[in-house]
Amino acid sequence: MTGPPRMVFTRRIEKDLIDCSWLTPWPNRHGEPQRRFLARRACLILHKNKEVNFKLWKEAEAYGDIQLMPFVDYYSLLTYKTIAICILGTKILRAKYIMKMDDDAFVRVDEVLSSLKGKPSNGLLYGHISFESTPHRDKDNKWFISDEEWPHSSYPPWAHGPGYIISQDIARFIVQGHKERDLTLFKLEDVAVGIWINQYETSGKKIEYSNDDRFYNAGCDTDYMLAHYQNPRMMLCLWEKLQKEHKAECCE
Template structure:
């Protein structure tokens, strides 16, 4: 009815010059309101269509992005970085644990210039295919060298073997704790489903067969909160001339807690993120094995003492059958390892047959 009225008034106004002024004003106002309303509806319709298009386009992009990330770009073992690394990575190897997780991951501290040692270890006890049916991965832990040519050599070695991680701190003895924490942070973030982690020094004899078959026993349920090695306890050295000097400010107690010698220890993978989180809240000092012992004590994790003399922290002369029943022996040079290794491989069959 309102529209009919407006149309009738418009006819009267155009044909009768004396049409009342107030009616003429009402007519013009109604016509203007009608025009404005139509324009607003047109604008609203266009805005709604634009919003709908943007919404559908955004959902399509997000779906494609999610699919690309999960299917093509990120390895299945990569977890979000829950804690930041202590130093920036120079070499990170984010895809080392892509696919099925390893049963045993070897963390091997190494100095940038020790190319020969790494090469010998790859040919002997750090060979990833030594134990049949058991997935083993190795990672060498490096800091930064003082020498630019050495850094170039490390980059070339890394591109060949893809078994080196490196952060931007100077590779010195006093930074060994930082180097070890680098490895633990890497495991917790990029290899979180590794069953066990073995940290072992590069100047060791190491027997992965005995460790896997007699201690870790893959046929049995996974051990959780497990940490073992050569369990020791000692007192801080207060003599400033000592290589192992520690100040009262850095550690005030008269005895260290029980800890596993840094020459070689093994722990369950579930401890990696917990150890690193605990370490981030502590003052770091140089002796990584003691430092980890303090971390474990604060976490309430008890060390598992080995059932025999399986981890030896000093030099013992090679005995082929005895060495088949050990995990680690200290102070073996690359040349010695290369010489004894063929005989040791035979001893595994001769002495355990």
Template sequence: MGAGFLHKQLLVCFSAFLFLLVVIIHQDAPGTLQLGFLGALRGEPVSAEQRQGSPTFQWRGTEEERAGDSMPVPVPSRPPATTRHPLQVVYPYNYRFLLNEPDKCRDRAPFLVLLVVTEPKDITVRNAIRQTWGNESAVPGVSMVRIFLTGVHPRYGSPLQRLLEEESALHRDIIQQDFLDTYNNLTLKTLMGMEWVSTHCSNASYVMKADSDIFLNVGFLVRQLLQPQLPPKKDFMTGHIYRNTGPLRSKAYKWYVPREVYPNNTYPPYCGGAGYVLSGDLAKKVYGAAQTLRVINMEDAFLGICLYKLGISVTNSPWGLFNVFWLEYEKCRFSRLVLVHHYGPTDLLRVWPDFQGGNKTCPS
């Protein structure tokens, strides 16, 4: 009797653990169907079909878009504050560049532009990235340009602005527009980067948008995935692809998207915002499409909407190259990945010397 009771208690505890683990993963990747998750826990292989899901996106759009999907929809430059939902992103709008680097690509056609999302206060973060994966000389023989994207701090804009201007004068790698730097304005920050590429670096072969809290194996990205010896791809975008996802309607989540902002129940397939790569020609097309769409406060999903509008599909990359979760550092494992999420400046500076060092030979 005692053994049976103990066995039942263990089963209950294990079931509770599985439930909590699913909830945690679901919150870290909002809206994602965790296909094959329980099978993976049991050690069963996950098929490519399970990993990719099936495209079930259904487009509703606004009334104007439904009335004439093939025609650009005129959008007022700034919706009246009385009718605009607080989370509705104000776009298109003539945001001014407070810091700019218009000459970065004047005398070169970079193979890769790194657009790194940061906050105005992130001086330590930017310095760590400059010393590690953001070093423009990280891949010998390959021309790279590093640009940090930022807005205006909601509370300490003026004192931080002076520091940003000094940092910008020293490194010449920061661009900034006059929107507030908030989580819900992340889409504006990314579109600023697309605008900068379209206007000042339209000769780039590839563009990567990256969060600032990642480990990026830029050598593997360039040599193995993008392959500079081949002609640049066109209409190309890849990363960690989310399918069969939809907006979270609960205000308890920071990823909350109300119906007033986005009426659809699902998103088209899109690449997770920790880091994704697109061809230079597509960066310009995405920026153009954004001028005709209602911009939403989920930046990565919005780029998927732009691709849907353009009739372009995301491109599958080898499974696991873009790792949106944290992994314990191990040199050989990291040498076969493009990115790993949740690596701050201290972690980067700690592991980078070993990663760059030749003290360990990894099997091919």
């Protein structure tokens, strides 16, 4: 891997919590401490309160680890967040792989890096992948999709949003498509990435859909790379277990 992997986050509090847990040096499988190697930048979305935005701007100036994004944070704008992360990972940080994860996810960075060995450097979607899933047509469902939004009976393969990895060439395709207004915009961010990758594949590129269930876990199991839905207490518990017992497992 050329250069350090890049990690970006979308909220300051969660970023600080992660920064003092799984982004600090962790022990490897032999219990030996490993040095910090991650370059990361917090991607923060603007707040509706101008005073909050001013404080964010001052913090960005002071610490240099924040990338402010020029839109207000709403669930419906998650897709644009991902596009912005792809811009950051191709235009500014130049990452070989880009990992998008939710800020309530605990990531076993050592396991992620180990699993990437042998993976292709181009055309890679790596995560917990759904193949031929169908749109939710129930209007009361949080993920409701109308026939107008998606007229097809199924989606292309997509990786679940808590955490997945794409190669840089896919990120570049997304950035270029956004620039040229060629992307099919879709409100479900993780499905949208699958749709864009399908567009990339249709253009003649080879895609490896690498499915791994270890990207989808509640943290009550040691064999995982990403544990989702972790509150601050559980995040710190997992980190302490990893430090003391060389395994990150906490059960409520």
